[in-house]
Amino acid sequence: MNTHSVESRFILIVAGVLLLLIAPLFVLFFHLSNERAYRDVVDHGQVLLKANSLALGKPLWDFDEESVRQIARTILADGSVAAVRVHEISGGLDIRLPDGADEKDASGLLLSTPVLYHSVDGIKTVGSLEVTIRRRELLAYFQIDDAVYIGIFLFSIVIITAAAIVGNRMMVTRPLLRLTHAIEATRRLGSRHLVDWVSADEMGTLAANFNEMQARLAQEENDLKRAHARTTRIYNLTPAKLYSVDDDDRLTAVSDYWLLATGYDRASVIGRPFADFLDEATRGIYEGRRRHAMEDVESDNVTVKFRCADGRVIDILIKEVQAVEAGETLSLAVMTDVTELKTAEERNHVQAITDHLTGLLNRPGFEAALDRALRQTAEDGGELACLLIDLDRFKPINDNLGHAVGDEVLRQITGRIRAQVRSEDKVGRLGGDEFVVLIPAAKAKKAALQISKRIASACTKPIFVDGNRLSLSASIGISLYPSQAKTAAELLQKSDLAMYARKHNGKNGTKLFDPVMASLAQERLKIERYIETGLSEGWFEAHLQPIVDLESGQVAGFEALMRLNHPDHGLLPPGDIIRVAEETGTIKQIGERVFEKAVAHLARLSALPGLEDAYLAVNVSPLQFSAELPASTFAVLMKWGITPSRIVIEITEAVLMHDSPDVREVLEALSTSGIKIALDDFGTGYSSLSYLLHFPVNTIKIDQSFTRSLTDEDQAVRKKVRMLVTGINTVAHELHCRIIAEGIETEGQLKELRAMGVSYGQGFHLGRPQPVETIEAELKRALPRTIG
Numbered sequence: 001m002n003t004h005s006v007e008s009r010f011i012l013i014v015a016g017v018l019l020l021l022i023a024p025l026f027v028l029f030f031h032l033s034n035e036r037a038y039r040d041v042v043d044h045g046q047v048l049l050k051a052n053s054l055a056l057g058k059p060l061w062d063f064d065e066e067s068v069r070q071i072a073r074t075i076l077a078d079g080s081v082a083a084v085r086v087h088e089i090s091g092g093l094d095i096r097l098p099d100g101a102d103e104k105d106a107s108g109l110l111l112s113t114p115v116l117y118h119s120v121d122g123i124k125t126v127g128s129l130e131v132t133i134r135r136r137e138l139l140a141y142f143q144i145d146d147a148v149y150i151g152i153f154l155f156s157i158v159i160i161t162a163a164a165i166v167g168n169r170m171m172v173t174r175p176l177l178r179l180t181h182a183i184e185a186t187r188r189l190g191s192r193h194l195v196d197w198v199s200a201d202e203m204g205t206l207a208a209n210f211n212e213m214q215a216r217l218a219q220e221e222n223d224l225k226r227a228h229a230r231t232t233r234i235y236n237l238t239p240a241k242l243y244s245v246d247d248d249d250r251l252t253a254v255s256d257y258w259l260l261a262t263g264y265d266r267a268s269v270i271g272r273p274f275a276d277f278l279d280e281a282t283r284g285i286y287e288g289r290r291r292h293a294m295e296d297v298e299s300d301n302v303t304v305k306f307r308c309a310d311g312r313v314i315d316i317l318i319k320e321v322q323a324v325e326a327g328e329t330l331s332l333a334v335m336t337d338v339t340e341l342k343t344a345e346e347r348n349h350v351q352a353i354t355d356h357l358t359g360l361l362n363r364p365g366f367e368a369a370l371d372r373a374l375r376q377t378a379e380d381g382g383e384l385a386c387l388l389i390d391l392d393r394f395k396p397i398n399d400n401l402g403h404a405v406g407d408e409v410l411r412q413i414t415g416r417i418r419a420q421v422r423s424e425d426k427v428g429r430l431g432g433d434e435f436v437v438l439i440p441a442a443k444a445k446k447a448a449l450q451i452s453k454r455i456a457s458a459c460t461k462p463i464f465v466d467g468n469r470l471s472l473s474a475s476i477g478i479s480l481y482p483s484q485a486k487t488a489a490e491l492l493q494k495s496d497l498a499m500y501a502r503k504h505n506g507k508n509g510t511k512l513f514d515p516v517m518a519s520l521a522q523e524r525l526k527i528e529r530y531i532e533t534g535l536s537e538g539w540f541e542a543h544l545q546p547i548v549d550l551e552s553g554q555v556a557g558f559e560a561l562m563r564l565n566h567p568d569h570g571l572l573p574p575g576d577i578i579r580v581a582e583e584t585g586t587i588k589q590i591g592e593r594v595f596e597k598a599v600a601h602l603a604r605l606s607a608l609p610g611l612e613d614a615y616l617a618v619n620v621s622p623l624q625f626s627a628e629l630p631a632s633t634f635a636v637l638m639k640w641g642i643t644p645s646r647i648v649i650e651i652t653e654a655v656l657m658h659d660s661p662d663v664r665e666v667l668e669a670l671s672t673s674g675i676k677i678a679l680d681d682f683g684t685g686y687s688s689l690s691y692l693l694h695f696p697v698n699t700i701k702i703d704q705s706f707t708r709s710l711t712d713e714d715q716a717v718r719k720k721v722r723m724l725v726t727g728i729n730t731v732a733h734e735l736h737c738r739i740i741a742e743g744i745e746t747e748g749q750l751k752e753l754r755a756m757g758v759s760y761g762q763g764f765h766l767g768r769p770q771p772v773e774t775i776e777a778e779l780k781r782a783l784p785r786t787i788g
Contacts, residue, residue: 010168014161022157029150041080042109045133048078049113053129057117060088060126065095072097075131082108083132086115089125109133175203179210192218241316241335249273258335263309279305279313286318303338315342355429357407358414366428366436370488373426373438377481384440384481385448388495389417389455391433392473392507401468408465409472416458421451436495444480445512452476452510460508473508475499484513497521527580530572534564535589541565542598544605544775546767547617547740550754555779557615557648558605559762560598561769562590582623591624596636599647601772603640608779617648617678617699622655627662630669644674648699652680664695671696678740682728692735700732704743707763710752726756 052075059067072084076097086095115127175197185193192214197207235242235255241262242255251269259266262277275283282304306316320333353365361369370386377384391413398406410433417427417435426438437455441447459474477499485491494513502511534540544558564572581587595618602616620629637644649670655663671677678699679692692700702725709721725741732739741753744763753761767775 007165007169007173011165014164018157018161026150042133045080045109045111045131048075048081049111049129049131053113053115056086056115056129057126060086060093060115061117061119061124063088063092065093068093068095080133081131082134085130086127087130088127093127171201172203175199175207179207182210186214243274243333243335244331245274245333246331249275261337262306277307279307281305303342306335315339358411358429360414360435361426361428363428363430366426366430366438367488369426369428370438370491373440374481374488377440382440382442383444383483384438384491385444386479386481386491386495387437387439387448387452387455388477388492388499389435389437390475390499390503391459392475392503394433394472397470405465405468409463409470412463413459413472417455420454420458425451436492448478448480449510449512452478456509475502475507476510477502477513478510479513494518524580527576528584530564530566531577531581531584531586531590535586535593539564539566540590540593541771542594542601543769544598544601544772545762545769546775547760547762548766550750550758550761554610555614556760557617558602559617559650560594560619562594563769578621582621585623587621587623591621592632595633599636599640599642602642602646604772605776605779608776611779613646615646615648617650619650619680622652625651625655625663625666627666629666630673633670633675634673645676648676648678650678650680650701667696692731692737697737699738699740700728702728702739702741702758704763707741707743707749707753708745711746711748722752722756725758729756729758
């Protein structure tokens with residue numbers, strides 16, 4: 001029997017069910033029948049025992065042995081009884097049947113009951129009756145009725161099994177065979193065969209679905225054939241150079257337009273490697289392209305040179321799409337002629353890296369040339385020198401004579417620089433009036449010093465533009481690779497540091513990079529980081545220095561001074577912080593933070609007796625002086641409930657030098673609101689007196705250099721300073737300005753200022769700048785304070 005057929009498997013399943021289910025049922029049936037019969041025998045034994053125990057009462061009471069034996073034999077005559085024992089209670093009688101039987105010999109179920117006698121004295125127990133029921137066997141109690149039932153059951157099973165097999169063959173096997181024949185015929189003949197089977201059951205549904213599937217597949221095959229024909233036609237009619245390659249990169253198809261553009265015929269190209277048509281110079285680029293097939297479509301672009309049938313070489317862009325389907329790589333590529341585009345691209349690249357004004361390399365072009373030179377120098381083991389050139393006094397020419405003159409100056413300077421360098425040197429313009437020269441040489445330092453000296457000398461010669469005789473000079477910084485710098489950025493940075501060092505030391509000359517310059521730059525960078533972190537972490541504080549009424553000794557106000565309290569390094573020098581902040585532009589943010597904290601401190605100190613009207617003086621950097629200053633100032637004052645009249649804005653003459661309308665407008669807005677304006681460091685500038693006439697100045701602060709000179713060892717100096725301070729004090733009183741002397745550090749200076757009638761002063765002798773908590777504690781102990 002073929003165990004792989006559906007019918008054989010069905011028969012095996014039925015046989016397995018009979019074996020696993022019906023056979024245990026038979027065994028269970030036999031067992032239950034035997035148990036039922038045995039229970040009937042036991043019940044019969046109980047009845048027999050009870051009935052005979054009543055009959056034995058009188059014979060045992062009378063010791064009638066013969067009657068007892070007769071009753072015992074009657075009990076033993078029952079087929080289910082194996083042994084009988086009658087025992088008289090006093091031991092006079094003990095009858096066992098069959099004769100000679102012992103308790104140990106008897107096997108089976110032992111039943112016993114007492115024997116009672118109804119005497120005149122009542123019911124007496126005269127003995128006992130024991131009956132042993134025979135041990136049961138499996139078929140001992142099996143009846144003919146049970147055999148009939150079993151036969152009927154087995155016959156039913158056989159009929160049902162035969163019917164199931166016949167039904168399976170008619171309803172399952174036959175339609176499956178027809179379905180199999182249809183599939184085999186479709187496979188062998190290639191045409192779609194249908195199943196000749198109709199029924200309303202699942203097999204009929206299967207046959208109907210199979211027939212419908214065959215019809216749909218036939219329709220789809222026809223559609224695919226038509227689609228393939230259309231695709232092939234579109235492939236050839238598409239106005240693009242299309243082609244396809246196999247896994248070995250051999251051409252499998254080319255479009256008609258591809259043939260027309262290249263001049264080849266289809267028969268001569270199909271089957272050839274595509275790389276055969278490429279110029280050898282770019283063949284490696286094409287063969288190195290990424291060609292890993294993936295389940296998702298992947299596209300690669302590559303530009304190579306293609307050799308046409310007539311010998312022409314054109315630049316082509318190949319865009320290739322590949323996909324893997326059913327283990328087969330599908331490929332479609334389009335080949336685009338980009339010869340003109342490549343030419344234009346190369347032209348644009350040259351323009352992109354060239355400075356349009358001077359014809360030199362611009363910054364991107366020079367940086368690319370520098371990268372290439374560094375790689376080449378590293379391979380050859382040579383040296384490089386980088387010259388960074390910045391023109392001195394160029395900005396006034398540009399500002400005063402116009403950009404056209406400035407451009408002509410740059411062109412002439414370019415010609416002079418080019419005349420001093422060698423053919424292998426690279427010259428670029430980084431922007432503005434900054435030029436750079438890259439010098440490769442075995443002894444780069446010596447070559448750089450010689451060339452930079454010639455360039456500096458050439459730049460000092462007069463330049464004539466539109467009848468103007470112009471004088472310039474050049475500050476040149478030099479750095480060396482690899483002794484001083486390892487990267488392009490580092491080389492340019494160190495050249496820049498050297499150039500600025502030359503500018504700070506008198507300009508017009510050359511400076512070779514020195515590590516000290518880097519340390520200064522690092523120090524500045526460290527301060528910049530402190531400022532940045534201080535702004536984000538809240539390290540900036542406002543310390544207050546008392547401003548004292550010199551006559552009464554009472555505190556009239558406070559000057560807010562910026563302090564950066566580093567968590568590790570403590571208070572940092574404010575001069576360095578302010579200088580770097582003004583250079584980086586962060587002074588505005590710092591000023592806003594310090595101003596708000598200072599106003600908050602004033603609000604806190606105003607609660608002390610005598611300080612209800614104390615004012616606050618705040619220094620404002622020229623970089624903070626913008627149109628937004630009044631609005632931001634008023635917002636802070638409103639937040640802390642301080643009136644504008646208690647605020648003094650201290651400015652230097654740098655704010656007023658250009659007499660800008662914007663500056664004047666800001667000062668007017670502040671002054672109109674009640675805020676007072678103080679002119680700091682008065683007397684050190686050349687035009688300070690004019691500011692008192694043209695700007696709303698309310699307070700004049702005498703520079704601390706004058707205060708220190710009041711006690712100078714030279715009597716002539718002391719006399720002149722007294723005259724100047726007296727004059728300033730007189731002018732201030734006439735203009736109704738408050739006058740404050742800065743830098744009072746000794747008792748002698750204090751007495752001199754009092755003698756000259758100066759009203760107010762500040763300095764270490766009167767009080768150092770301190771945190772508000774310290775000032776508050778001191779004032780609580782000393783108010784009202786007087787100066788002896």
